[in-house]
Amino acid sequence: MQNPPSPTPAAAASKPDPLLFPARHLSAFVSSSDPPPPSIAYLISGSAGDSARILRLLYAAYHPRNHYLLHLDRFAVQSDREKLALSVQSDPILVAARNVDVLGKADFAYPKGSSPISATLHGASVLLRLAPNWDWFINLDARDYPLVSQDDLLHILSYLPKDLNFMNHTSHIGWRESRKLRPIIVDPGLYLADKTEMFYASQKRDLPNAYRLFTGSVFTILTRSFIEHCILGTDNLPRTLLMYLSNTPSSITNYFQSILCNSHQFKRTVINHNLQYAAFDPKGLPRELSDSDFDAMIASGAAFASRVGSEGSFLDRIDQGILKRGPDRPVPGGWCLGQSENNTCMVWGDASVLRPGPGARRLEKLIVEMLSNDAYLSRQCTVEQ
Template sequence: MKPRRRAARLWRLWLLPAIALFLFSLFLRHHRTSSVLNDGARIAYFIQVSAANLPLLNRLLLTIYDPSNFYALHLDLKIDELKALESMRSAYHVLSSRWGVGSERNVPNLLIVRSEIVTYRGATMTMNYLTGANRLLAGGDWDYFINLSGADYPTASQKAIRRLLGKVGKGRNFVEWKPQNTWMGFAEKRFGEFYVDTGLAKLKSSTSEFVDLNGTEVSKQVEGVERTMNPLFRELDFTIAKSSGWFILSREFCEHLRDDSDARKLLALLAFSDASDEHYFASVLWNGGDRWRGSVVNSNMRTIFFVAPNGSFAMGEDGQRSRQHPFWVDEAGEDGVFLFGKHLKKSPGFFTRKVRGDGGFRDWMDREMMEKEYEERLEKRFDQAVMEADRVRRLHQGAAQASEHSDASEDATSI
């Protein structure tokens, strides 16, 4: 056989396996991608646990646990240390017994964030969320971050939640905007007036209040006391947005919060504002250009009640209408029927709050909320929210393109 013919034959012998290997790798890549989409999105949960809702933790963990998800817990520093240790041992035992994962001292996809002071209306609340997100970013590969309190409870199965979030792929952010015409009023009160979270300076205990002209903390309910104004409020050249304090954030956005200098600057700016968690995440998204504003779905997929079926409002300790603390969702009438039960089923979501844990309410939810009819309504609500977000994004893109075209035409005319 001539050398040239032999070389051509050897070349073909090497080429065919290489092509086969390349095609096989494409198949594996497609199969892996399809498997991820079929399995649904992977979720990272950050759960803030207080002394009041510590007894609810085991049931919550057991209900939302999935081996493909990741979980981070923050136990409030005010919780008795022995009670916290007992609770964690119990949680590990329950999960390892039910799911066969880890041991009674460790579950691989469940981590504990170092306990720190959290003032639930101050900047330490926002910082605690960011700590949880950063720990979860370092702990595993997931798609969406969901914040919970120990008093929350799921109104949908993990299978349904993972599947629905998997439908939209990666990179969406589920944040419930408040009406835009209210943002300035919120900003004037919550950022324009100096608000102090002493948890920024103390390690053991903290309070949070507005400050009067003498630098003394003063409750916002005190009438006739002039409060200190924040001078930076007059210097703003961007919008302070307002949303709910509950959200579903994409991994990409959590990485942006960790790495972006403007996001860190905004965090520092809101250090002395009231309820900064209801403004920080929303403001980074709103002022982040088309990439981040266009990623928002205007729903946090929660069902929370500030208005009762009879039209009455949730009231605060000061006797005024509460805008931060909703009704207990497990409230029952004299006949034992849950007052918000029918409304929960008609307003499907991923989670509800606030739950006290007695009276069989969680057992009732586990039965009622897993029905096929409920999940169909849930999917309809989810799809409508996503479609509306896509419609708004297309309108904004069209307006931006029209503006660019108009500017280009004016430039050409002036030339």
């Protein structure tokens, strides 16, 4: 069996199949005052055993306006990657929309190393080539899950400036200095083709003084212009920082934060919140979510949840109670015109028509609280002593 082909620009540029999805232009039913919905580029990543979770996450976060790149890293066997590609190719909705690609040439991504930066930048660069018109980039792990529909999310984002970056960040390094910044590692994912143990050097190094290091969470919502700055920009800091962090443990939590907060162009575009719900253990470390977290998770107003438990009942509760999604089906939205007794999304209308629900109101409340009275300005890239 041949390897799944690498994504090509032609696949993303093709229009939806008009034979499967009759064109029904419903723009007349949309208020002329409504801004046009944005588009999101999703990189959905997983490792060995995550193929089913990636596919479930794809359906939960699917919308025809967006573009999706699925990445099973090299810890997964090739047969899983091929099955994932075949699952995408066998779904009539995904085939007709032509907005889902599977990365054929996988990367290693050692969570405790620096290779996740390489994998993320690789995925982002492919999405820049595949889809020319998206507005935000979201990197989802297989254990993340949406708490609002894409209609909810796109509706709220359509009223926000397209230069806002949502990212938890702080300059307070604390214990991370001794454990994650001064140690020197060699990440085998950057140069070896086979799985190998991480190498830790005995030496330590000083923190940089040419720029300030910031840290935060892995999950971010970043603008296209900022992603282009990191990959294509003439400012050399993204490349300089990439070289510095290549020997740093868990460096993905420092890379985008440090670039953004050291950039005069972008540091005033950041919101110090990533719109994701996470729970922590008594030591302050992220923990897996369970049924006991459900009410607080929904009440938070977050758009996504992190470290969602592997138990199917918890995901089923989100699918059925929040997203109103059936098994192996996308979340119904304004673009779905089919009969309710069948898969409503098998008949496709105008993808610009959104049908926001309660999730939009929860997310709106969260964002209004963050942006009210310009309080967010005092939390932008603040240097703590």
